[in-house]
Each structure stands twice: as C-alpha cells, then as structure tokens.
Amino acid sequence: MIKPLWAGAVWSILWYIPIVLLLASCSPSETPQQAAVGNLAVGGAGTITGDSGLTGTVIAGADSELAFPEKMRQVLSKALIPGDLSRRIMAAAADGPNFILDLLACLEGDPYLWRLVDKAHPLPEGYEPEDLVELTGGAYQINRRGLMLRRAAANALTAMAYAAKADGVVFLAASSYRSYDYQVEVYARNVREDGQEEADRLSARPGYSQHQTGLVLDFGPIDDSFATTPAGRWILSNAARFGWSISFPDGYEAVTGYVWESWHYRYVGPELAAFIDTYFDGIQQYALQFIHEWENIR
Numbered sequence: 559m560i561k562p563l564w565a566g567a568v569w570s571i572l573w574y575i576p577i578v579l580l581l582a583s584c585s586p587s588e589t590p591q592q593a594a595v596g597n598l599a600v601g602g603a604g605t606i607t608g609d610s611g612l613t614g615t616v617i618a619g620a621d622s623e624l625a626f627p628e629k630m631r632q633v634l635s636k637a638l639i640p641g642d643l644s645r646r647i648m649a650a651a652a653d654g655p656n657f658i659l660d661l662l663a664c665l666e667g668d669p670y671l672w673r674l675v676d677k678a679h680p681l682p683e684g685y686e687p688e689d690l691v692e693l694t695g696g697a698y699q700i701n702r703r704g705l706m707l708r709r710a711a712a713n714a715l716t717a718m719a720y721a722a723k724a725d726g727v728v729f730l731a732a733s734s735y736r737s738y739d740y741q742v743e744v745y746a747r748n749v750r751e752d753g754q755e756e757a758d759r760l761s762a763r764p765g766y767s768q769h770q771t772g773l774v775l776d777f778g779p780i781d782d783s784f785a786t787t788p789a790g791r792w793i794l795s796n797a798a799r800f801g802w803s804i805s806f807p808d809g810y811e812a813v814t815g816y817v818w819e820s821w822h823y824r825y826v827g828p829e830l831a832a833f834i835d836t837y838f839d840g841i842q843q844y845a846l847q848f849i850h851e852w853e854n855i856r
C-alpha cells in the first residue's frame with residue numbers, strides 16, 4: 559500500500575517538537591532557520607483540506623501556507639529536477655520523516671554551505687568570508703603558500719587527508735579561495751586565451767565563482783588526469799564522509815553549466831553531502847537548486 563505524502567509531513571511535525579525544544583534549550587540566540595523550524599512546529603502546523611479534497615499539512619507560517627505535497631511539487635518543478643529523480647524524491651518524502659528531517663539538518667548549517675552559487679546566482683556583492691585560514695599541508699601537500707579556505711573546510715580537509723594517508727594516498731591542494739579581484743584576472747585570462755564562449759564553460763565570471771565562498775578546493779593536477787590518479791579515485795569515493803562534494807561531475811554540463819571538473823570539490827558539510835548522495839544521485843547542483851527553491855517558495 560502506498561502511503562500518502564502528507565503522512566511524512568505529519569510524522570515530521572511530531573518529530574520536530576522535541577528537536578525544536580532541544581534547540582531552544584541549547585542555543586540562546588535563535589537563527590532564522592531555527593525560527594523557521596519553530597514556526598513550523600508550533601505556529602504553522604495544522605491540517606487543511608483543499609478544493610481537490612487532498613488533505614495536507616500546512617508546513618509554514620501565516621505568510622506561507624502551502625500543503626507539504628504541493629510545496630514539494632512546486633519546489634521540484636522550479637528547481638528543474640528531472641522527472642524520474644523527482645518521482646523518487648517524492649516517494650522518499652512520502653515514506654516517513656527522514657527526508658524532511660535530513661533537509662532541516664542541512665538548513666541548520668551555515669547558509670553558505672547550501673547557498674546556490676552558479677551562472678545565474680552570484681554571491682552578494684563584495685562578499686568575503688570572515689574565517690579564512692591558510693592551508694598548512696602536513697597530511698596533504700600544497701602547491702604554494704597562501705592557499706586559504708574557511709576554517710570548517712580547512713579542518714575537514716585535514717581530517718580527510720589523514721584518512722587518505724592511512725589508505726596510502728596523499729593528495730595535493732592546488733587552488734582554493736579566490737577573491738573577487740583574483741577571479742577578475744582568472745576569467746579575463748581565459749577569455750584572452752580561449753574566447754568568451756569557451757571561458758564561460760571553463761571558469762566563472764567574477765562574483766559567480768564557488769571559489770569565492772572559501773569552501774572550494776581544486777585538487778592537483780588540475781586536469782582530467784586527476785580522475786584516474788589514486789587521489790582522484792579515493793576522493794571521489796570518500797569525500798562525502800568528510801563533507802566534500804564534487805561540483806561539476808562528468809556528463810552534467812547542461813545542468814551545472816561547466817565542463818566536467820574531476821578536481822573541483824565544494825565543502826558542504828557532512829549533512830548536506832549525505833543529503834546530496836541519498837536523495838539527489840550525488841548531483842550537488844540538483845540539491846542546491848532544490849534547497850534554493852525550498853527557501854524561496856512560500
């Protein structure tokens with residue numbers, strides 16, 4: 559027997575209440591996400607019956623009342639998730655509270671972990687991360703001094719490097735944080751050398767680069783040979799455990815806007831990395847588009 563989709567939402571509401579109480583007791587300062595979850599659990603939850611007779615659960619506050627199945631449908635459609643994948647995600651969401659709980663766990667993280675940064679979605683003007691630290695190497699190699707990542711990404715890189723080393727693999731950090739001004743140079747050089755159309759397949763325009771988040775690392779060598787190196791293979795299989803996700807996988811240029819980059823990984827945190835693998839076939843772009851629309855649709 560097929561469970562109705564809203565059953566998942568109802569279960570999830572029941573699950574939220576202790577989670578929200580726990581959050582409230584742990585954290586004196588409420589983030590917008592916690593406020594949203596609190597609203598969901600306390601103020602926004604209720605059952606509605608629409609014209610169609612479909613009973614759903616209201617999952618947001620007074621300004622944004624959409625039944626859970628309707629919101630899922632709208633988000634999947636606006637996020638351009640392909641039909642087959644959409645159906646599987648709807649089925650997962652209908653199957654119990656895990657999908658929505660996993661989603662909320664992602665949203666509890668730093669918003670820049672799940673922020674969509676692609677050809678259509680730039681970073682805020684002048685964005686500079688506040689907690690950049692220099693990569694020191696040690697368990698991994700660096701190709702030059704001055705490589706920087708945000709602290710959480712740098713720590714996750716070190717943890718991943720020790721695990722790789724235990725398996726006999728040492729990787730090379732080749733390119734990391736790029737400021738807006740540096741990306742101006744990178745993009746201009748690519749346009750000069752390859753023309754604008756090709757430059758847009760290979761590199762981001764300033765303000766539109768994931769590298770500007772301070773959460774992205776290019777492993778070396780930065781070319782297609784990386785995929786078949788021991789490091790390339792090991793990282794592809796193990797990155798998600800440490801919160802890293804390949805941004806531009808093979809065969810998805812039409813989705814991501816970029817050619818396959820086997821070396822380019824974004825730190826998204828272990829929760830989102832698992833969410834991407836569990837529900838989105840490992841395609842980061844789909845998951846980020848989904849979350850982007852989830853946060854925007856009211």
Ligand SMILES: [Zn+2]
Pocket residue numbers: 733769774775776819821822823
């Ligand atoms: Zn890159």
